[in-house]
Amino acid sequence: MAIREILTVPDPRLKEVSKPVEGGVTDEIRALMDDMLETMYDAPGIGLAAIQIGVPLRVIVMDLAKEGEEPQPKFFVNPEIVETVEETQPYEEGCLSVPDIFDQVERPEKCLIRYLDYDGFKVEEWAEDLYAVCIQHEMDHLEGTLFIDHLSRLKRQRAVDKVKKAKLRAMRENVA
Numbered sequence: 001m002a003i004r005e006i007l008t009v010p011d012p013r014l015k016e017v018s019k020p021v022e023g024g025v026t027d028e029i030r031a032l033m034d035d036m037l038e039t040m041y042d043a044p045g046i047g048l049a050a051i052q053i054g055v056p057l058r059v060i061v062m063d064l065a066k067e068g069e070e071p072q073p074k075f076f077v078n079p080e081i082v083e084t085v086e087e088t089q090p091y092e093e094g095c096l097s098v099p100d101i102f103d104q105v106e107r108p109e110k111c112l113i114r115y116l117d118y119d120g121f122k123v124e125e126w127a128e129d130l131y132a133v134c135i136q137h138e139m140d141h142l143e144g145t146l147f148i149d150h151l152s153r154l155k156r157q158r159a160v161d162k163v164k165k166a167k168l169r170a171m172r173e174n175v176a
């Protein structure tokens, strides 16, 4: 396992549409998911899409365990949203690719998802609460959409500028 670099805005790769994994869940895909999980835990975050480490494949890892709970890693290969309910809920979202920015996004409060798990088994289940928020956020990444794309243009531009400035500052501190 290895910790990979997480891409941040405005890296154009984050706008790419990820491709489906062909040929099922192989050892290569599992190795990718292991790296993604380690990278996510290190960040730390609760969800990560492969494109966030520059791999344009439809793969997501997640762990929604609360502090003090045993880890509950979840792995999603070729996930699909089969159905969503009409009711929406707002949630204050953040993203490892848009560090230190948080804002409310309104999404369907439940969704039926279908995916292949770590062992390649097909799973179909309803996601609700934080699980529903997180899987929809991560699946947006597969389409090249970030949570800030759900905000107003002004808020989005401000978020990107803030991340850029923070990156420059960090670079200067490293040089000094």
Ligand code: ZN
Binding pocket: 094, 095, 096, 097, 137, 138, 141, 147
């Ligand atoms: Zn994200």
